[in-house]
Amino acid sequence: MKIPMLSLGAGLIFWGWQTGMWIFAIPMAIIIEGSRLISWRWDFSNADVRRIANLSLIILIFLFIFLVIQNPTFYFIYTLLQWLPVVSFPLLATQTYSLEEKIDVTTLFLLFNEGNFEINKRYTINISYFYLAICILAASNANIGNISFYIGMFVLSAIALWSLRSKRFSPMLWLCFILTAGTMGFIGQLGLHQLHVNLEDQVATWYSNGNEQQTNSLKKQTNIGDIGVLKRSNEIVLRVATENKKSSARILREATFNKYKGSMWVAAKPEFIAVESEKDGTTWRLGNKSANSSKITISANLRSNQGLLTLPDGTFKIDELPVSRMEKNKYGTVKVTKKIDAITYQIYFNNNLSFDNPPIEEDLQIPNQEKLAINQILRQLNIQGKSPQEIVNLVDKFFNQNFTYSLQLAGKNNYSTALSRFLLQTRSGHCEYFATATTLLLRAAGIPARYAVGYSVHEFSPLENQYIVRSRHAHAWTMVYLNNKWQVLDTTPADWTNIEDAAASKLGFISDLWSLFNFKLRYIIGSKDLKYGWWLIFPLILILMWKFGGKKDVRRLSIKRILPKSIAKSELNRNDSEFYLIEKALNELGLTRHSSESLKNWIKRLKEDSIPSDLIDDMIPIVELYYRERFDPEGIKETEKTMLNSYIQLWLDKYCRVLK
């Protein structure tokens, strides 16, 4: 099964065109097609092919690691696929320039290594067609998105199939059919594309019901008023390592807002101010140092190189955070910018402190359309003449006794707003309802309140030995200004975490493992100690080269075969003569003897290969004597034995001299 002329080159050029990797594609195409002009070929033994296959494997592994680091999402697969022709190129080049123009499949698998295969069981294949398929696959991943890929793929496939066509039918008929097939394929893929677009739209609609992945520091669109079931992803967004389990922060705040309008919370006049780092560039001070502090370490991922830090209340110092820029607004929201998305930082905090600015006018505003319901509830609560602390307790109790947590999104029905319906009719909803309602109720009672979003930290992962925070652990609560200090008031029923967990997918642990793997990998590569640890890979490469490279031997034109084990064993009981030293010495020069080659034939071959050395000539008498010792059942005398040894010693001395 020989591939038609130039089709491999065309495949490579096509790949280069689609992916833009001309730099690789053109030389590779020249190397492959140049083989038709060059008449010499190598005789590769199976061991050589195995080494080359290992080379391909090493390229693949390094590419894999590199791409995972570059792009830690799953999409690195597409880039990896684009590089496949480069990865498998050594094998194709080997095949093209080998005598057999075929490759033994068994050499491609590590499992079959080291000759546990019978001598005649060689499954040789011609990998050209596979390579062409790989080129097309790789080109497909460039995803240019116009018709050129389809046409190119179709033409290449047609060329490849041309030589395999049945000769019973005329070429015209064949052409007609392949064109029909191509057209049908094109229409089919258009249909598939349509389906894909539709499906994507569906998913987008469905997904937009869930949480917005990245919190905006200026505004927060809530799900209040939507209809359906609140669905959030199971993805792990944060990892929280604590010094001891008890001292941990239960809630991490990401942003705070103070203006509510039409199911959206907005931070009015946020006024971000840059925070200056301390000298080392990784320590950031947000407030005065407190004596009674706790420390936690948070690992998170920024999107597009910037984002909000999730911090516990009362954070006064952030340590080991090498970001290029940090800003803080007056509501305590901290924004950072960094070149790499992955960040890990240490936080020193005291929950009893608050560094947010004192209340402003906006912290008491209530939207007009919510006022009716809020006032109705307020009347029920009977807050006349009570202190702010009592009012807060009353509100907390009110929600605890009369409301339930639910992921069902009820909409607004006949009421003016969804919040009104929540307060007056359904009395069940998710945290955004509770937090919004509480904030507005407190404001109506004259207590300044803000709406805060962030995450609840409650899932301890025994696998990672730290807390993990998932996307669905996102939470909202109220910040209430009591005793001249902003305090957390979470009126959402405490069982909300259980309801959330129950709604989660049971197969989440698979994505958790993947997430952990990614996290660890980034951690290892990103950690300070290993910043220059990349250099450690070079010894590793050297070791691998040594392991797979074997001896530097000169290749002779001969074919080594795998031997049946039973016979190979007999080689073990070789005589303990010192003659093997000579053989070893010559082996080091690369003049290896095949296992099936007798010593004299070996010498003869070395001479025929015109290795001009009297060392070889000197071997002849030694071999004669050695043969007598070895193969004459009568053996040789003791004196002759010492003589043989002395001859061998002489030879070795001479060898050392010549080599120097």
Place this chain on the structure above:
Amino acid sequence: MNNIKPSNNTLYSQEIYQRISDNIQKVMKGQTTAIRKLLCAFASGGHVLLEDYPGTGKTTLAKALSFSIDVSFKRIQFTPDLLPSDILGVSMLDPNERTFHFHEGPIFANIILADEINRASPRTQSALLEAMAEFQVSIDGNLRKLTDPFFVIATQNPVESRGTYPLPEAQMDRFALQFSLGYISPEDEVNLLSEQIQQHPIDTIKPCVNLEDVIKLKQQVKQVRISQELKRYLVDIVNATRSAEGVQLGASPRGSLALMKIAQALALFDGYEFVTPEHIQELAVAVIAHRLVMEPQARFSGRTAASVVEEIIKSVPVPT
């Protein structure tokens, strides 16, 4: 390192070999290896099957050998109507003495050239083959020993197959060696022409050794030592033919035996008192290949018995 001296007996045998070889080379130009093969089969007591084209010198070779050592030589041209009695001989009634008198057939010679052996009927072939294996013939219920040395050179034409009876596999096994002479180089052929203008060199050839020398040579071959390890190596090679791909029937223990004897003879010719691995490898193909029965698929795919044996020799590790 001149202390590696062969014993006198070995030197003597080597000299006999050289003399015969040189003598035959006067007639057979450019066939050194063929002569070596022929002589080692002769010295080890085996028989030879030559598969070659007409006119390549098969008969001349056999004749030159027999003239060189001064023994009787007979040639039997095998034809489809040849009868066993034409080979073995026949008992004839002597009218005067009123007894049966045995008239010896051509087999009662020392060197026999069985030309185109595959043309005779199997019955006739087996008559010859019994003699080859057992060095005796049974005629009219009487056993008759054949004289020593008894050496058969059979020939086959590889091209013609019409009207032939190919030798059964079991009988191919009786031949120690199968090889072909092949065409000689153009230079040798020119020499051959110029030498035969006046007279055929075979007419001038003189015996160079006598019968005793030959018998002594044969005795000496049996004295050549072979180590256990090399015996094992030899058996490994023969054994591998039995499990090789494409081979229906591997070589028999008789093949191992023949290979050992041939190796002994080669060692003696080279002046050794013991067998070395090279001697086993040298003629392994000629000794083993004709004993193998290949599977039809392997035959059609162009895999020959000789290539199988060559592969085996290349794969079995040699003791060093």
